[in-house]
Amino acid sequence: MAETNFTGSKHYIAAPELMQAVNVAIELEKPLLIKGEPGTGKTMLAEAIREATGKELFIWNIKSTTKAQDGLYVYDTIQRLYDSQFGEEGVDDIAHYIKLGKLGEAFKSEEQVILLIDEIDKADLEFPNDLLWELDRMEFYIHETKETVKAKHRPIVIITSNAEKELPDAFLRRCIFHYIDFPDREQMTEIVNAHFEHLEEHLLQQAMDTFYWIRGLKDIRKKPSTSELIDWIRALQLGGIEPDLIRKEMPFLGVLIKKDEDLGVIKQRRLD
């Protein structure tokens, strides 16, 4: 196994315990399950690992209709039916109609790759269970062609989840688990600075004060997240807002807060 030591990347600031989790998962060749609040950079982690290791990244986006089979391969029966009716060539070769999914592609790759299974909890409750064997053994069997696809190099598997559904125990047991905490002020400063070339310190501090103040309000329903903070700072910067007015006037609040009720709460609190 290649000696890989993940230490974050230029645009991705990872907490030390997250880096440790990534390295442990790589070393133990187990899938890394990442959970955390929206906007804590779960998906970006895979991108950062790609950048840090130079390995190819395969992203499998999970939707509510995704089935485990889709990730392995799809047998395009309809195409074959059409082709047979028009007497196309190659109809007798079933392999023609086997299309590999993301997992299949990752397995087939000549070099070790990174496989991101994004938002696994979006799929059906049973979905993770259907992948147990494939992720354990890193191989699957194509019934139609009687072929076994086996990974030459075990991919680095990163799985993200928003905790919409409880994942099955059997699946969880096979993963290294990490929960991304919401970044504290210090980390957040690093993260924001990684996104901006020149950011006025005063503006940043004022924006951060307001941001953490809002997050600290008990009656906020949807707390603003990292990506919203970055958008907001960008808006403040472009709008040429006087930093000292940020805390008092909170311009462009719509960038930060997406719910009407929350805007109401903030207005009220500001008056207090």
Added chain:
Amino acid sequence: MFLTFFYLLRSKGIDVSVTEWLTLIEALDKGLCHGSFTEFYYLCRMTLVNRESDFDKFDLAFGEYFKGIQDENEIPPEIMKWLDKGDMDDSQLNRDVYRFEQHRDSNTVKRMFRERITEQNSEHNGGNYWIGTSGGSAFGHTGRNPGGIRVGGTPGMHTAFSVMGERKYESFRNDRALSMRQFQVAFRRLRQYSARLDVAKTELDIDRTIDSTCNQGGYLKLEFEKPRKNTVKLLLLFDCGGTMYPFMELCNNLFQAVHKANHFKDVQTYYFHNCIYQKVYKTPECETGDWVDLDYLFRHFDKDYKVIIVGDAQMAPEELFDVNGNYRGPNGGMSGYEWCQLLNSKYKKIVWLNPRYHGGLNALSWMESEHELAKLFHMYLLSVDGLKEAITYLMAPR
């Protein structure tokens, strides 16, 4: 023996399996904790615990297992061997442990630390028993971020004891009250597909039709399956009395979750004030006149409706037992308790979710009503675990 840690975790309700334990051992054998006690803590956590709701339990167990350690001789030899592998700074481990112990026991340091907190900004979540851990300040390290100090040897990493001492994962515990999404997730369990029932196969199964047709070389062959529809019908009764006010948001979340979960065959919601009497209200404001008879519910919603009552059961005993107990509306000649009994007899499955539920503790006088109602209905705490239990009961065949 280190193995006792495994059993300690299990006894604390963390469902660690042998697979996970072996993963940890493998990781330790590979020296992945790099000789640092803090990394050892994270390594244990990432391999043994697989949901954030268990972090708090894990922290407590980890603290319990390792807190007694005064110097390295007492650390189980297996761990010491693993910790030895890297370039472990011996003194650091001792320092961590020492600091932890020192602050746990010493009131002086705690007091100093409290004083320090007041000087710092208010973002500090103080008042925690373990807060002493952060008082590295007493040793000249000023905590740069609230709630934890950074130790020189491992830059940027919270020390193990300070991390678990913060108990910042407490709010993720399953037995805490829950958020809207968690409610929704819980409600997804409330399904009963009619496919399990014996009905005719009436729905065209396109995937299987295509496969069968292809297998027959293009001759169309239709395949049917049983329709899968959720047959669960819900009747919700919310308490809108004054004592429920602190739980308004919680109830609102529950309400929203039920309505967003559009997989139920039918959902009906009514409201009551303190206790269920002859009338239930159509709106949460519980205005006189804007009501229907309880009898109306019985007539319109059959016994298969699953009834969820949300309330804190904090009515005064006379409100529950006196035939004139209802001071806002008609009593209908029966006490609240009798109305509840009637309700209970009309539906097969009823649960009562109580945000204040004291769980069968000996009835103190002010809990008498709760105690009596808990005998009548299946009462659960309004929390993730409580709701799951309640739903399990609702879904149980009989």
